[in-house]
Amino acid sequence: MSEVLKALKERRSVRDFTDQPVSDEDLKTIFEVASYAPTARNTQAWRATVVRGLDKIALLNDEVKKANQKPGYERYRELAATKSYAINFHKAPVFIIVGVDQEKSVCQPEDGALVLGYLWLAAQAIGLGACWINQLGVISDEPEFRAYLTGLGFPVDHRIIGALALGHPVKIPSVPERKTDHYNVIG
Numbered sequence: 608m609s610e611v612l613k614a615l616k617e618r619r620s621v622r623d624f625t626d627q628p629v630s631d632e633d634l635k636t637i638f639e640v641a642s643y644a645p646t647a648r649n650t651q652a653w654r655a656t657v658v659r660g661l662d663k664i665a666l667l668n669d670e671v672k673k674a675n676q677k678p679g680y681e682r683y684r685e686l687a688a689t690k691s692y693a694i695n696f697h698k699a700p701v702f703i704i705v706g707v708d709q710e711k712s713v714c715q716p717e718d719g720a721l722v723l724g725y726l727w728l729a730a731q732a733i734g735l736g737a738c739w740i741n742q743l744g745v746i747s748d749e750p751e752f753r754a755y756l757t758g759l760g761f762p763v764d765h766r767i768i769g770a771l772a773l774g775h776p777v778k779i780p781s782v783p784e785r786k787t788d789h790y791n792v793i794g
């Protein structure tokens with residue numbers, strides 16, 4: 608099997624990280640790969656904020672929890688109220704928030720999801736591990752949360768599509784059972 612196909616099949620959600628930091632070089636590599644992600648009409652209108660370091664990610668986590676206490680987030684509120692709830696699973700040393708330009712991107716969730724997928728696959732290909740974290744996309748429009756993100760340099764006109772917790776994996780989890788009945792062929 609080609610190396611690419613093998614890598615696609617081996618990507619996993621990693622939720623357990625060592626305390627080894629992620630280097631600038633590794634970040635550069637995965638973002639260089641992500642710059643090749645397709646976007647509708649080739650707008651390439653996305654931007655990410657990388658939060659590095661447990662202390663900074665802990666502050667971000669507090670902001671997410673605060674936003675989750677508001678009406679409308681019942682699904683997350685109970686979780687967010689627990690002390691152990693954290694967006695940076697087992698102390699991922701890096702947290703990447705991916706947004707798309709709401710003016711320029713003509714297929715916002717699709718563009719952003721592909722970028723996240725490229726980052727995720729690239730990370731695994733160089734020995735890192737990652738996991739998509741959904742909670743930030745849900746609170747993308749919360750004014751107080753947005754103000755906090757703006758302070759981190761996240762563009763005001765970008766919608767959050769998702770985030771990745773990133774780091775060196777303790778181990779790569781085993782593959783969940785695959786469904787196989789995904790397509791039909793006519794002709």
Ligand SMILES: Cc1cc2nc3c(=O)[nH]c(=O)nc-3n(C[C@H](O)[C@H](O)[C@H](O)COP(=O)(O)O)c2cc1C
Nearest residue numbers: 618619620621622738739740741742769780782783
């Ligand atoms: C759109 C999307 C949102 C996800 N959100 C979360 C999340 O918030 N927290 C989490 O632990 N995993 C999240 N995941 C990871 C999935 O649970 C995971 O991909 C799935 O269980 C299959 O496991 P695998 O990635 O190892 O193949 C998300 C995945 C996707 C594609």
